[in-house]
Amino acid sequence: MFTAPEPDVRDRMLTARGHAHTLLGLVGAAGGEVWGYAGRTLSGAVTAPDGPAWLRLVSEGEGKAGGKLWEGPKEAEAAVPPAVPRPRLIDLADWSADGWDYRAELYELITAPPVCPSPVISKSVELPxxxxxxxxxxxxxxxxxxxxxxxxxxxxxxxxxxxxxxxxxxxxxxxxxxxxxxxxxxxxxxxxxxxxxxxxxxxxxxxxxxxxxxxxxxxxxxxxxxxxxxxxxxxxxxxxxxxxxxxxxxxxxxxxxxxxxxxxxxxxxxxxxxxxxx
Missing domain, CATH: 3.90.1200 (Aminoglycoside 3'-phosphotransferase; Chain: A, domain 2)
Structure with a gap:
């Protein structure tokens, strides 16, 4: 959705992603890096013990984790009815390192692509x-x-x-x-x-x-x-x-x-x- 962040942020997040792979028993898959705003999140396809999945890594400065955005996916999994189509949250892991808090969220893999890679659509699309x-x-x-x-x-x-x-x-x-x-x-x-x-x-x-x-x-x-x-x-x-x-x-x-x-x-x-x- 966003371009890759500054090199130091990118390197830090890639290192954290490697740690998430270790914690959750994951292997990285092809598909590149999907970045959130200013490198706050990094997502991508992985292979989990039970098969293909999607990993989303989110970071905040140490002591700033928690609150609405941090807990949103976990709380959605608990409260939003299954009739609302969304990726199911399979597992998560939290840790802190070098002044940063991290949460790794492991989801079922959704094969249908986003309608547009950017929030703001720029060309017509036909939807059934x-x-x-x-x-x-x-x-x-x-x-x-x-x-x-x-x-x-x-x-x-x-x-x-x-x-x-x-x-x-x-x-x-x-x-x-x-x-x-x-x-x-x-x-x-x-x-x-x-x-x-x-x-x-x-x-x-x-x-x-x-x-x-x-x-x-x-x-x-x-x-x-x-x-x-x-x-x-x-x-x-x-x-x-x-x-x-x-x-x-x-x-x-x-x-x-x-x-x-x-x-x-x-x-x-x-x-x-x-x-x-x-």
Whole structure:
């Protein structure tokens, strides 16, 4: 999803990956290195004792491990119903070394590729009707999950949404969401929802808005997403969810290049949303 980090970070993470292989009895497989933002995570295919699998390695400065993102995948495995298609967490291991905390997460291998290697899609894609049906079903099954996890904090919404959109949010209707619904976290043509770090409660419409905003470079796809989620997108019911998703992208634009490229389109969408409150 992201380019390789600075050499010292890359070397540190590769060393940690080797340690994870030893702890979990893994052998590296072909397929390269899949990096997270700034080298915080490193993922790739492996061979586990029971066969092919996927290893995800996450790191934080020593003493900073824990919290929502760190525990998200483990808590999803325990709380999210099997009807939501996702990689099953097989095993994990924690350790610390040289001022860093690490967690190795071993998942079942999902053979269907992400719809797009980048969160922001840049070319049209054809997905079968069954894929969209399965996505609706997955989000519907996730919505009622009872959790204390928070994907988007109310304090953030009250403070940052007016700052970045000029719109003051009204009453918030909460639901349980994936929290990072974009094209690199959805596989096709068979649907799997990847990356369960950030799931939790958020305003209604938040997941749908994220998928829509990450589609804006492909107008026909964005239109399709809008039609699929017409029950929330562009409606008063989903307004706060859309504003929160817009705010997060606009705030990230100064440090993430693909969000910088998307920012003008998101601002135009905010202008359209302002008509709902005027």
């Amino acid at each position: 009707d069954a894929w969209w049906h399965d996505l609706h079903k997955a989000l519907d099954c996730l919505a009622p999950v009872d959790t204390g996890r928070v994907a988007v904090r109310e304090q953030y919404i009250r403070r940052r949404v007016p700052e970045f959109t000029g719109i003051t949010p009204s009453e918030i209707t909460w639901t349980t969401v994936h929290g990072d619904l974009h094209w690199a976290n959805l596989t096709g043509p068979t649907l799997t929802l990847l990356d369960w770090e950030g799931w939790g409660s958020a305003p209604v419409g938040y997941d749908a808005a994220n998928l829509y905003l990450h589609s804006l470079h492909v107008p026909e796809l964005a239109e399709h997403v809008a039609k699929e989620f017409a029950h929330v997108l562009g409606t008063p019911a989903g307004l706060v969810g859309e504003l929160a998703a817009c705010t997060e992208i606009l705030q990230a634009a100064s440090r993430v290049p693909f969000y910088a490229d998307l920012a003008d389109s998101v601002r135009r969408h905010v202008d359209q949303l302002s008509a709902l409150v005027n």
